[in-house]
Amino acid sequence: MNLTILPTINPPPYDEYRQVIVDAGIKIVETAGSNPAPHLRMFHDNGIKVLHKCTSVRHAVKAQSLGVDGISIDGFECAGHPGEDDIPGLVLIPAAAAQIELPMIASGGFADGRGLVAALALGADGINMGSRFMCTAESCIHPNVKQAIVAGSEQDTELIFRPLRNTARVASNAVSREVVEILDGGGQFRDVRELVAGVRGRKVFEHGDLDAGIWTVGTVMGLINDIPTVGELVARIIGEAEDLITRKLADTITSIPSEVAV
Numbered sequence: 001m002n003l004t005i006l007p008t009i010n011p012p013p014y015d016e017y018r019q020v021i022v023d024a025g026i027k028i029v030e031t032a033g034s035n036p037a038p039h040l041r042m043f044h045d046n047g048i049k050v051l052h053k054c055t056s057v058r059h060a061v062k063a064q065s066l067g068v069d070g071i072s073i074d075g076f077e078c079a080g081h082p083g084e085d086d087i088p089g090l091v092l093i094p095a096a097a098a099q100i101e102l103p104m105i106a107s108g109g110f111a112d113g114r115g116l117v118a119a120l121a122l123g124a125d126g127i128n129m130g131s132r133f134m135c136t137a138e139s140c141i142h143p144n145v146k147q148a149i150v151a152g153s154e155q156d157t158e159l160i161f162r163p164l165r166n167t168a169r170v171a172s173n174a175v176s177r178e179v180v181e182i183l184d185g186g187g188q189f190r191d192v193r194e195l196v197a198g199v200r201g202r203k204v205f206e207h208g209d210l211d212a213g214i215w216t217v218g219t220v221m222g223l224i225n226d227i228p229t230v231g232e233l234v235a236r237i238i239g240e241a242e243d244l245i246t247r248k249l250a251d252t253i254t255s256i257p258s259e260v261a262v
């Protein structure tokens with residue numbers, strides 16, 4: 001379960017959220033968005049492991065020192081909030097791996113076996129996928145959204161809220177482009193509040209009206225070309241990764257002339 005802790009004017013009742021998580025028997029919680037410290041004790045007292053999602057090495061190091069059980073390191077490619085440092089996974093993952101001793105999951109931009117092998121090579125212990133799982137048979141979002149992801153490319157996202165330093169990566173559509181234009185032109189949050197309302201975004205997922213509001217997806221859209229079941233997807237990713245490691249990469253290494261390899 002994900003517990004997103006965002007600075008908001010009216011904070012949600014996090015104490016009650018935590019209690020629901022405990023009562024539901026959840027075993028692993030991914031905290032994100034802010035310092036997980038206020039939540040750790042209750043989760044640990046109830047045998048729940050806490051994975052903290054970070055978009056910078058410094059926040060990962062801080063979370064490690066606070067006593068979380070694992071780190072999810074989220075590159076700039078990701079759907080949702082990529083932070084303000086703009087460091088893609090190719091650099092962020094190994095930079096974090098150099099300082100993180102806990103189990104670490106790479107997040108942002110993963111969709112296939114190539115990504116999994118790359119993440120392992122960069123120092124992660126596994127991958128987390130958001131956008132890719134949206135586009136599976138089991139995902140309950142409207143089929144129009146899944147088709148839009150399949151049709152979309154890596155260029156079809158917008159970064160909204162940049163001037164407010166609360167960047168979010170969402171699908172490029174009429175609404176997100178208008179939000180970018182208003183804020184780039186000096187507008188304030190109040191000027192876009194109605195456009196970004198969650199109730200409008202829900203209409204996209206529930207009714208399939210792609211321009212009803214903003215909806216979250218990452219640049220990995222450019223690597224998503226089908227709508228498999230979750231089982232098919234995970235098996236395929238593992239198969240591709242095994243094939244890459246045991247055959248393609250092994251063949252590449254052995255085909256390098258020894259004088260070049262030296």
Ligand SMILES: Cc1cc2nc3c(=O)[nH]c(=O)nc-3n(C[C@H](O)[C@H](O)[C@H](O)COP(=O)(O)O)c2cc1C
Binds near residue numbers: 002053081128131134
């Ligand atoms: C539709 C959608 C909703 C998301 N909502 C949240 C959220 O509420 N809290 C959060 O921490 N991350 C959220 N994320 C981000 C994911 O947890 C994950 O970090 C991200 O999707 C990874 O990038 P990827 O989409 O390239 O795999 C969301 C992602 C998607 C696609």
